[in-house]
Amino acid sequence: MSLGWIPKVDYIFLSTGQDWIWRRTNTKGALNVGTEVSVVWDNGTTWDGVVLGDTVSFKVESTDADLIPNGMRYVMKIKYPDGDNGDEFVNFNWYEGSARR
Numbered sequence: 001m002s003l004g005w006i007p008k009v010d011y012i013f014l015s016t017g018q019d020w021i022w023r024r025t026n027t028k029g030a031l032n033v034g035t036e037v038s039v040v041w042d043n044g045t046t047w048d049g050v051v052l053g054d055t056v057s058f059k060v061e062s063t064d065a066d067l068i069p070n071g072m073r074y075v076m077k078i079k080y081p082d083g084d085n086g087d088e089f090v091n092f093n094w095y096e097g098s099a100r101r
Contacts (some may be wrong), residue, residue: 003098005092005093007075007092007094007095007096008031008041008091008094008095008096009095009096009097010095011095011097011098011099011100012039012074012097012099012100013099013100013101014065014066014067014068014099014100014101015101016062016066016101017062017066018062018065019060019062019065020058020059020060020062020065021057021058021059021060022042022057022058023028023040023056023057023058024055024056024057025055025056026052026054026055026086026098028054028058029054030053031051031053031054031056031080032080032081032082033058034080034081035078035079035080035081035082036049036050036078036079036080037049037051037056037060037077037078037079037094038076039056039074039075039077040048040072040074040075040076040077041068041072041073041099042072042075043068043072045064045067045068045096047064049062049075052069053087054077055093068099069099069101070099070100070101071098072098073096073097073098074087074095074096074097074098075093075095076093076094076095076096077091077092077094078091078092078093078094079091086101088093088094
């Protein structure tokens with residue numbers, strides 16, 4: 001038995017000269033207003049996602065995606081408000097893995 005959140009493990013597939021586009025919809029409905037999501041690469045590069053209602057999406061231009069080498073590790077982090085005053089947050093790693101080219 002595990003306690004706590006275990007990130008999903010997956011590759012981010014990147015093709016040279018191609019934009020990276022990724023989208024997930026929450027089947028349980030809208031995410032909390034103020035939810036933030038980002039992909040953080042081991043080299044310090046961060047790609048910020050967009051949260052609209054029940055959907056998280058990324059569109060990274062090829063010029064930025066091409067800077068990520070094969071095998072580089074990443075963590076997709078999600079942060080959402082949790083609490084009555086909006087000053088408390090839940091932070092966890094949603095996905096983790098590496099780039100594949």
